Amino acid sequence: MSRVFRVPVAPARSGGVRRYDTTERPSAESAPARAGIVAGVLSPHPPHLIYAENPPQNEPRSTGGWEVLRWAYERLRKRIREVHRPDVLIVHAPHWITMVGHHVNCVPNPRGVSVEPIFPHLFRYSYDFRTDVELGEAIADEATDLGLVTRKLHDPRVRVDYATIGALHLVNPAWDIPVVSLSANNNPYFYSEASLEEMEVLGEATRRAVERTGRRAVLLASNSLSHLHWHEEPELPEDMEREHPYNNHQYRWDMKLLEAIRRGPTAPLRELITEHIEATASETKAGSLTWMLAAMGWPQVPGDVMGYGTIIGTGNAVVEWTPEGGHRG
Amino acid sequence: MADTGIVAGALLPGMPHLLAEKPAQCWADLAAAAREVGDRLRRLKPDVVLLLSTQWFTVLGHQFQCDPNPRGEHVDENWYAYDYGELRYDLRFDVPFTERWTDHVNKAGMQARRTRYDGFPIDTGTIVTSALLDPDRELRWAQVSCNLYADAETLADVGAAGAAAAREAGVRAAVVVVTGLSSGLIQQWIEPHSDHVSDPGHDRWNRRVLDLLTAGKVDEVLKIREDFARQAQADSQFRALAFAAGAGATAGPAQLHAYGPLWGTGGAVLSWNLP
Numbered sequence: 001m002s003r004v005f006r007v008p009v010a011p012a013r014s015g016g017v018r019r020y021d022t023t024e025r026p027s028a029e030s031a032p033a034r035a036g037i038v039a040g041v042l043s044p045h046p047p048h049l050i051y052a053e054n055p056p057q058n059e060p061r062s063t064g065g066w067e068v069l070r071w072a073y074e075r076l077r078k079r080i081r082e083v084h085r086p087d088v089l090i091v092h093a094p095h096w097i098t099m100v101g102h103h104v105n106c107v108p109n110p111r112g113v114s115v116e117p118i119f120p121h122l123f124r125y126s127y128d129f130r131t132d133v134e135l136g137e138a139i140a141d142e143a144t145d146l147g148l149v150t151r152k153l154h155d156p157r158v159r160v161d162y163a164t165i166g167a168l169h170l171v172n173p174a175w176d177i178p179v180v181s182l183s184a185n186n187n188p189y190f191y192s193e194a195s196l197e198e199m200e201v202l203g204e205a206t207r208r209a210v211e212r213t214g215r216r217a218v219l220l221a222s223n224s225l226s227h228l229h230w231h232e233e234p235e236l237p238e239d240m241e242r243e244h245p246y247n248n249h250q251y252r253w254d255m256k257l258l259e260a261i262r263r264g265p266t267a268p269l270r271e272l273i274t275e276h277i278e279a280t281a282s283e284t285k286a287g288s289l290t291w292m293l294a295a296m297g298w299p300q301v302p303g304d305v306m307g308y309g310t311i312i313g314t315g316n317a318v319v320e321w322t323p324e325g326g327h328r329g
Numbered sequence: 330m331a332d333t334g335i336v337a338g339a340l341l342p343g344m345p346h347l348l349a350e351k352p353a354q355c356w357a358d359l360a361a362a363a364r365e366v367g368d369r370l371r372r373l374k375p376d377v378v379l380l381l382s383t384q385w386f387t388v389l390g391h392q393f394q395c396d397p398n399p400r401g402e403h404v405d406e407n408w409y410a411y412d413y414g415e416l417r418y419d420l421r422f423d424v425p426f427t428e429r430w431t432d433h434v435n436k437a438g439m440q441a442r443r444t445r446y447d448g449f450p451i452d453t454g455t456i457v458t459s460a461l462l463d464p465d466r467e468l469r470w471a472q473v474s475c476n477l478y479a480d481a482e483t484l485a486d487v488g489a490a491g492a493a494a495a496r497e498a499g500v501r502a503a504v505v506v507v508t509g510l511s512s513g514l515i516q517q518w519i520e521p522h523s524d525h526v527s528d529p530g531h532d533r534w535n536r537r538v539l540d541l542l543t544a545g546k547v548d549e550v551l552k553i554r555e556d557f558a559r560q561a562q563a564d565s566q567f568r569a570l571a572f573a574a575g576a577g578a579t580a581g582p583a584q585l586h587a588y589g590p591l592w593g594t595g596g597a598v599l600s601w602n603l604p
């Protein structure tokens with residue numbers, strides 16, 4: 001049984017975010033039998049998806065757009081609520097860039113406004129969520145034990161980035177599941193790629209920590225796929241007449257990766273992810289997808305591609321993996 | 330010295346270590362050099378200072394800061410555990426000049442985008458630079474982002490558009506670019522005194538580039554820039570120099586005020602045509 005008190009899921013509210021009552025106890029029927037990593041999700045974060053949804057937390061208003069991807073997220077939300085019922089969402093996101101080491105957000109209640117530096121006209125989001133601090137610290141400790149350079153963030157003034165918020169909102173807009181957020185150890189000045197070997201180690205550390213603390217966790221890899229995009233924006237950002245793959249090469253490579261994902265198992269993806277990065281400048285170069293599949297032990301299962309679409313020309317897929325022996329609901 | 334247009338230039342690193350309470354000697358030397366450049370820059374009394382920091386990177390067009398007075402606190406997402414990770418800022422931007430600059434960028438066939446939002450994340454490099462160069466907030470800045478995908482020639486055109494705007498407005502302007510040299514970080518939590526350029530090859534490249542700049546050979550540096558980027562992981566491919574050169578801020582030999590390591594990366598303080 002998890003040591004985190006799982007909060008009964010509330011419907012998405014029309015205003016603000018739900019606050020936790022940490023004295024709440026899990027009810028018998030909501031206590032799932034199995035702890036561990038119960039699912040991994042490729043959950044891209046382009047701010048356009050949140051902008052298009054018009055949630056109360058985001059200040060800019062839109063007329064919609066990118067519906068097919070947003071419908072995929074709606075199906076995923078339902079599976080998370082009804083099937084996976086996690087104690088915690090663990091997210092690895094490429095825009096909390098840490099130049100030295102892998103950082104874990106251990107702030108109990110991060111809150112503030114996150115203004116997206118590149119698309120500030122689309123994303124000015126008021127966030128307020130709970131961290132599973134015990135699990136966060138356990139992940140950092142396991143990672144240190146495995147030889148990674150790490151740091152625990154305790155300063156509540158550090159602004160939470162839009163990729164972390166984006167994936168978390170899209171998966172769970174009610175924000176009623178505790179969170180652990182991990183940084184991406186990249187060099188922002190040289191726009192380097194993460195060491196995918198280190199991401200395997202971080203994945204292993206994550207799995208050990210989840211098991212040690214007895215959590216039921218869903219992992220979120222907050223990455224887009226092919227990553228070439230338009231450099232100019234239409235007058236109406238959600239003008240879908242202008243939305244299509246950057247080019248056929250990028251699209252074909254995304255399909256090659258997604259077909260391999262749909263076929264399963266995941267082991268061949270190890271190599272294919274690297275080739276896909278090489279071919280498409282995929283955002284998976286930040287290492288989130290590798291981290292997640294490594295944490296799941298590169299399971300012998302196919303992934304469920306729930307949706308694919310482009311955003312300013314980049315490829316984005318919502319994909320769910322459930323581990324071997326896990327029920328697919 | 331020209332009466333209007335670009336009259337001087339400076340290049341300095343934007344790592345927050347320059348503001349450390351207990352710095353390594355090399356960080357203190359770089360900080361003192363930056364303060365000296367600030368003193369001399371203010372003596373020049375420019376009407377506006379064109380600013381580009383590689384740490385404000387964007388991907389859509391060229392973004393211009395149009396908030397006249399962003400102010401607040403920025404806790405750096407990597408260096409928050411150190412005193413120098415905690416940064417306060419209160420910046421004065423010359424918005425009418427910035428508007429003029431954006432018009433010139435648009436006229437040159439590039440996309441200029443205006444940014445003015447409460448809570449917009451001001452980058453660490455900009456905050457560190459303004460704290461060192463202008464502690465009493467006497468200067469007026471005009472800032473453009475560093476587009477990740479713009480090639481060096483395009484950034485040079487953005488700089489040239491700024492210079493044209495300055496001439497058209499009849500103002501005296503300086504150019505400040507915030508960039509490191511080699512960017513190979515030491516991937517450990519180190520004590521300040523153990524800082525060193527992480528790779529001797531990077532150090533050799535940095536010194537070669539600095540020798541050329543102090544000899545007044547900017548064009549030669551621009552020619553070898555891509556090799557520098559590849560072999561020494563130059564910060565943002567050292568495109569900031571192309572921006573400064575495009576603006577006409579790098580005429581003649583540079584004065585080298587300091588060079589040293591910043592957590593394994595290379596940092597230098599350089600100036601052109603300061604009194």
Ligand SMILES: [Fe+2]
Pocket residue numbers: 045046094095163224283
């Ligand atoms: Fe992204």
